[in-house]
Amino acid sequence: MSLAFTQAPARRRRVPGTTGQIALALGLAAFLLAFLLVPVGSVIYVAFTEKGSGSFTLINFADFFRTDLFMRSFWNSAYVSAMTVVLASLFALPLAYITTRFEFRGALIIQTLGFVPLIMPPFVGAVAMQLLFGRNGSVNLLLNEYFGFRIPFMEGLNGVIFVQAIHYFPFILINLSTALRNIDRSMEEAAQNLGSSGMRMFRRIVLPLAMPGYVAGASLVFVKVFDDLATPLLLNVKDMLAPQAYLRVTSIGLTDPMGYVIAVVLIVVSVLAMWVSALALKGRDYATTQRGGGGLAKRTMRPWEQVVAYGVVGLILALVLAPHLGLLLLSFATIWSFSPLPDGFTLAHYSRVFGESSVYIKNTLIYASIAGGIDVVVGTAIAYLVLRTKLIGRHWLDWAATAALAVPGVVLGIGYLRTFYDIRLPDGTPLATMWIVLVIALAIRRLPYALRACYAALQQISVSLEEAAENLGATKPRTVRRIVVPLMMGGILAGFVTSFATAAVELSATLMLVQSNADAPLAYGLYVFMQSAAGRGPGAALGVIAVVLVAACTLLSQYIIDRNQKTTGAAR
Amino acid sequence: MIRSAALAATLALASFTAIPAALAQSGKVTVVTSFSKDVTDPIKAAFEKANPGVMLDVQNRNTNAGVKYLDETRSNPQTDLFWASAPDAFEVLKSKQLLQKFTPTAEGIPDKIGAYPINDPDGYYFGFAASGYGIMWNTRYVGANELPEPKEWGDLAAAPYYDHVAIASPARSGTTHLTIETILQGEGWDKGWQTIKNMAGNFQTITDRSFGVPEAVNSGQVGYGIVIDFFAFSAQGSGFPVKFVYPTVTTVVPANVGIVANAPNTENAKKFVNFLLSPAGQEVLLEPSIRRLPVNPAVYAKAPEGYPNPFTDPRFKSMTMFDVDKSGKRTAVVDTLFDQLISFQLDDLKSVTKSIHEVEGKLKAKDNPQARALIKEARALIGAVPVTEEQASSAEVRAAFSGGKEKGARQAEIEQQWASFAKDNYAKAKAKVAEAATLAN
Amino acid sequence: MNAHAITDDAAAVLHTAAVDLHIEGVNLSYGSNHVLKNVSLDIRPGEFFAFLGPSGCGKTTLLRLIAGFNTADTGRVVVGGRDISDLPPWKRDVGLVFQSYALWPHMTVAKNVAFGLEERGVKRAEIQRRVAAALEIVGLSHLAERRPSQLSGGQQQRVALARTVVIEPKVLLLDEPLSNLDAKMRVQVRRELRDLQQRLGLTTIFVTHDQEEANTVCDRIAVMNDGVVQQVGTPVELYERPANLFVATFLGTANVLEGKVVTSGKERHFESLGGLRIGIARDAVLPAEARLVFRPQVARLSKEKPASASAFEGEIMRREFLGSVIRFGILIAGQEITVDEVFHPGARAPHEIGDRVWVEIPASSALWLGPGT
Incomplete structure (x- = not known):
């Protein structure tokens, strides 16, 4: 037998991927290069140039570390981000725990309502928060009248932490709930069998198992808060990094490199934070690798437990939904000034925006759904390449897409203008003025969320399901279409919803790229209204419409996900 | 998913093809403006009525972002007009050759309003409405806290106003920048900064948008705001419980409009400028939601009772002469000084100001000349500026703020110097006040 | 399939001519880890053949190599005279039943079974006929519209089997098919597997670590250890004349x-x-x-x-x-x-x-x- 092989045949070269996969990877790389790396690079390269000569230098970074204001901003940003994670966890943990561990009426509603704070329309949200929690907001006016003191909810860094925690805690809630639901029942039963129960078991078994989900959500919150400029700016907190970058980039000192230096610092810190969290979880993603399961056993609560649970849930929901309640009040208010409640109520604001806003609504729906669509397609593709192929450099796609998380919207907006303005369409209009460029900017900014969702969904699919399809004659693309995508649908939809909902209320890139009123989305309409005293009510009405719209779309997809989950059954 | 993505793509394609058709329409003119919808909507309606077939497309951006946008898109402008309040911004645009010359047809508009020339003498931009700067306050807030009603900038520096005043950062708000510049020109560089810093010690907040100030006053989050007049007038027009006063050191400056160089629809842009300056266009400014001061004196005949008229009201005659050239040269320096000495050191500044108010309160009851002298020294330390007026507009300092063209000091370096100057001075002042406090007891 | 007799009609629908399979000089390494060492085997048409060995011996790797999920460094796999070494999995026509069954949870039983035929562009009526036959063979005709999650482990396994045989593969590969079943089911199912294989006339490779399983159903066995084929023979030969100590101790x-x-x-x-x-x-x-x-x-x-x-x-x-x-x-x-x-x-x-x-x-x-x- 060995005779036939005395002259050893040439060692077969193992190809890292099929031609299709390589083409896909190249296409994605081109997309990220064209719409993320090049535009951002075109802006931030200034950070590395010497004033006057334009040659490469790191002196600007030395300036960064030498400037008290920037160092103070840096530590403030780090402090605010960390404390936001703590406060957001305090909001998210009880909600996730109660809705996943117990038989709890309205768990689905809570999960959906818990998502709503993410949809905070710009400007009006902050105005509503001020009217409720500000120094002379409803709460403090009442406290002062009856008890003679005020709580500085909205002052300085604490105000930022408070608002950010309310705004971003859904990231922790969503990830933590999913992780809790995915824990194999036998894990818990084993602990009970060995004599552990109640909170002790929760702390020692359940929580550690849910850790990957928690850390994923917490790191997302950390990075988002670190990079967010809208909330600090609206609360007039300037000594944080992202607002500093924004102020410098958009103020008259345009060619000053420090704004871009800060942008580079933001990007580096964000990527670092994601990397550290990935490192911390390396080889610890056990929640999803268990077989069987069916999630944690749900327990029925004793009556007094029910009272406590409903109380806690009610309190948290009231707090996190307060901005939206304030927004609703504002949209019906005649005048609301230095008083716990508006002077009177009217429907006039709605009738004013009704006619004008249809174009905004239409644009928002189109832009946000295309952006969401781009995100899940690109997200699924990158997740697939990273998890299912051995292509060299596939992780770079992942890292590049994740880095988008840290790119401030305004940097991306300016980058797009720089990169695409000189590319002309046949009729002479610059490419940058096409609305589709705005949509791509929206998509790029949200790509990291969608990518994580798709990644997680694909991770939960056993490879043998795909191999079975290939074995029965399905090519790779056919397998993706018939097996992978249908099975990932829950995750894909979740990614789509997150992208859609946040894109629908995004402002920073929008402001830079909107070219005409006819092409403008809701966020821009809000901005325009919120520039005048008479526009406050209509702005709030538009904000309410935006929230209702996005929440409705979210609920719808929640429903679809749920139904999808039921039909595919618990088996994975 | 795929099906819905395909649907979206089809929709996208449909509107994609629809847009060039809209562009091809001859009667279009695009304006970049910082004005709110409440201002632009009535004017748009009146303009389109007066010029059938021409559609006014409004792009809303704040002044600085608008300037930056025009600069970034200069290679192939898609906008025809720039329309905003701050004359400084127009100076910047003019110096960057982003505007084109034009001679409007309108008649009956005088050369000056107050002491200020209405139009650019070189014909690159034109005033269409006047605005003055002043103080607005929320009457409910002031009533509830039993606070006084101010008349002059200096009033805001008094003890009762501590932590009740808001202003927009001049780097972010063209109108606030003009207010600061007006005080500096009206009172002189050193005295002006002293006044500004004395006021600043009482600031509750420094907002990053012009409208942030009236918004905060309207909703009662702060008592007083340093604003441009129409913010207060339009708030009153909308029913908010606010009042407004012009201090004596102020100026009435025109809000402007200019045609963008190489504008795609130059002819329609000219039509818009002519309309805005015509009696019909000027009358629109009187609407309650706009409330700006027309530049055509004849229009005031149709104004409601009590409407300020800068052409007849003697107060406006005495207002400060505003030197646009001087202002233009040191814009970045003044804004950066404000931010470095005030915005980013606000906590220190407020804390020392609070102590001064306390000591001064005690001194009123029981005088102590030594303590008074210390307070005076502390005030001087607080008011000190790291650069003289000459240095502020010197080529050397300006170069640091003009970006990568010349070698020299970097903006960040200078900022750090100024910031530590302020920090040290406030610390020293604080020590002096502490000393005065022990004496006053 | 409780004593369920496969109707000859159903078997006839899916019966194909048996082919032989040759593995020639296959070597496979992952980095420095030499997983398969110069493996050569000849499997006869219609034979029920087993890869037997302890876990980590390379038997599953070899099976996946035949299916095309692993690529050999050297050597080739020849099925029915055709070298399939360079074909992607979807062109190989070797049916693999996964250890975990790998049923698609989003499809019904019938849809799962129809999948391979649909991928081959078989006409709708023919698909129906063959799916019905395959389900009848495994005795699950009445569960065609269920979802996999609604089936017991044994039923799931039969769906996996039906899904594979319905495409009339040249070779049937079974990866530890009995490992997820209880002891009693194992004995029953292995008989049924043998019965099915006989009726369809399929060349079949069965991967197991259990010598009893291999002995009871297989015609011949390749005993593997440490990436090397230790001995090939009938169960009796291996038992009576083990070539080495490993074979002697591993079998009994x-x-x-x-x-x-x-x-x-x-x-x-x-x-x-x-x-x-x-x-x-x-x-x-x-x-x-x-x-x-x-x-x-x-x-x-x-x-x-x-x-x-x-x-x-x-x-x-x-x-x-x-x-x-x-x-x-x-x-x-x-x-x-x-x-x-x-x-x-x-x-x-x-x-x-x-x-x-x-x-x-x-x-x-x-x-x-x-x-x-």
Whole structure:
């Protein structure tokens, strides 16, 4: 037998991927290069140039570390981000725990309502928060009248932490709930069998198992808060990094490199934070690798437990939904000034925006759904390449897409203008003025969320399901279409919803790229209204419409996900 | 998913093809403006009525972002007009050759309003409405806290106003920048900064948008705001419980409009400028939601009772002469000084100001000349500026703020110097006040 | 399939001509880890063939290599005369039933089974006919519209099988198909598998670590260890004439005595390291250094010293009741020897732990292995 092989045949070269996969990877790389790396690079390269000569230098970074204001901003940003994670966890943990561990009426509603704070329309949200929690907001006016003191909810860094925690805690809630639901029942039963129960078991078994989900959500919150400029700016907190970058980039000192230096610092810190969290979880993603399961056993609560649970849930929901309640009040208010409640109520604001806003609504729906669509397609593709192929450099796609998380919207907006303005369409209009460029900017900014969702969904699919399809004659693309995508649908939809909902209320890139009123989305309409005293009510009405719209779309997809989950059954 | 993505793509394609058709329409003119919808909507309606077939497309951006946008898109402008309040911004645009010359047809508009020339003498931009700067306050807030009603900038520096005043950062708000510049020109560089810093010690907040100030006053989050007049007038027009006063050191400056160089629809842009300056266009400014001061004196005949008229009201005659050239040269320096000495050191500044108010309160009851002298020294330390007026507009300092063209000091370096100057001075002042406090007891 | 008889009609629908399969000189490494070492096998048309070995021996790797999910560094796989080494999995026509079944949870049973036919562009009516036949063969026609999550483990496995055979693969590959079933089901299903394979005439490869499974259903077995095929043969051949110690011990229980052959005059005997002397027939051809291997059932146990010269006294350390036999562990000269005695229900009481007994090791029934095997 060995005779036939005395002259050893040439060692077969193992190809890292099929031609299709390589083409896909190249296409994605081109997309990220064209719409993320090049535009951002075109802006931030200034950070590395010497004033006057334009040659490469790191002196600007030395300036960064030498400037008290920037160092103070840096530590403030780090402090605010960390404390936001703590406060957001305090909001998210009880909600996730109660809705996943117990038989709890309205768990689905809570999960959906818990998502709503993410949809905070710009400007009006902050105005509503001020009217409720500000120094002379409803709460403090009442406290002062009856008890003679005020709580500085909205002052300085604490105000930022408070608002950010309310705004971003859904990231922790969503990830933590999913992780809790995915824990194999036998894990818990084993602990009970060995004599552990109640909170002790929760702390020692359940929580550690849910850790990957928690850390994923917490790191997302950390990075988002670190990079967010809208909330600090609206609360007039300037000594944080992202607002500093924004102020410098958009103020008259345009060619000053420090704004871009800060942008580079933001990007580096964000990527670092994601990397550290990935490192911390390396080889610890056990929640999803268990077989069987069916999630944690749900327990029925004793009556007094029910009272406590409903109380806690009610309190948290009231707090996190307060901005939206304030927004609703504002949209019906005649005048609301230095008083716990508006002077009177009217429907006039709605009738004013009704006619004008249809174009905004239409644009928002189109832009946000295309952006969401781009995100899940690109997200699924990158997740697939990273998890299912051995292509060299596939992780770079992942890292590049994740880095988008840290790119401030305004940097991306300016980058797009720089990169695409000189590319002309046949009729002479610059490419940058096409609305589709705005949509791509929206998509790029949200790509990291969608990518994580798709990644997680694909991770939960056993490879043998795909191999079975290939074995029965399905090519790779056919397998993706018939097996992978249908099975990932829950995750894909979740990614789509997150992208859609946040894109629908995004402002920073929008402001830079909107070219005409006819092409403008809701966020821009809000901005325009919120520039005048008479526009406050209509702005709030538009904000309410935006929230209702996005929440409705979210609920719808929640429903679809749920139904999808039921039909595919618990088996994975 | 795929099906819905395909649907979206089809929709996208449909509107994609629809847009060039809209562009091809001859009667279009695009304006970049910082004005709110409440201002632009009535004017748009009146303009389109007066010029059938021409559609006014409004792009809303704040002044600085608008300037930056025009600069970034200069290679192939898609906008025809720039329309905003701050004359400084127009100076910047003019110096960057982003505007084109034009001679409007309108008649009956005088050369000056107050002491200020209405139009650019070189014909690159034109005033269409006047605005003055002043103080607005929320009457409910002031009533509830039993606070006084101010008349002059200096009033805001008094003890009762501590932590009740808001202003927009001049780097972010063209109108606030003009207010600061007006005080500096009206009172002189050193005295002006002293006044500004004395006021600043009482600031509750420094907002990053012009409208942030009236918004905060309207909703009662702060008592007083340093604003441009129409913010207060339009708030009153909308029913908010606010009042407004012009201090004596102020100026009435025109809000402007200019045609963008190489504008795609130059002819329609000219039509818009002519309309805005015509009696019909000027009358629109009187609407309650706009409330700006027309530049055509004849229009005031149709104004409601009590409407300020800068052409007849003697107060406006005495207002400060505003030197646009001087202002233009040191814009970045003044804004950066404000931010470095005030915005980013606000906590220190407020804390020392609070102590001064306390000591001064005690001194009123029981005088102590030594303590008074210390307070005076502390005030001087607080008011000190790291650069003289000459240095502020010197080529050397300006170069640091003009970006990568010349070698020299970097903006960040200078900022750090100024910031530590302020920090040290406030610390020293604080020590002096502490000393005065022990004496006053 | 409880005693379910496959209708000949259904089997006929899916019956194909059997083909042979050759694996030639396959080597596979992951980095420095040499997983398959020069593996060559010839599998005959219609044969039920097993890859048997402990976990990590490379048997599943070899199976996945045939299916196209692993790529060999060298060597080739030939099915029915056609080299499929460079074909992607979807062009190979080798049906693989996964250990985890890998049923798609978003499709019904019928949809799962129809999948491969749809991918092949088979006409709708034909798909229906064949899916019906496949489901009938595995006895699940009544569950066609269920989802996999609604089925028991055994039913899921049959769906996986139906899904694979319905495409009429040239070769059927079964990856540990019985590992997720309970003991009773295992016995039943392995018979059914054999029955199905016979009726469809499919060349089948069965991967298992359980020698009993392999022995009961397979025509021939390749015993693998450490990436190397140790021996190929029928179950009886492997049991009776293991090529080496690994095969001897992996297939069933064996006693191994290390030692050497000593010739003294006319007599020859084997002398173990523990000092046991066992006489050897004069004409046996043996190496000087050798191992004596014998199965537990060939040794005989008695209370009294037997006549044979190769009988040794020891103490019973262990006693295990296995149903048909009782297995004793007896300590002789420092080594535990395993001996099975047939258990006759109602017969005399067996030996007790601690009893001293005599074990007779018949050299004629023993196997001799050379050193280092």
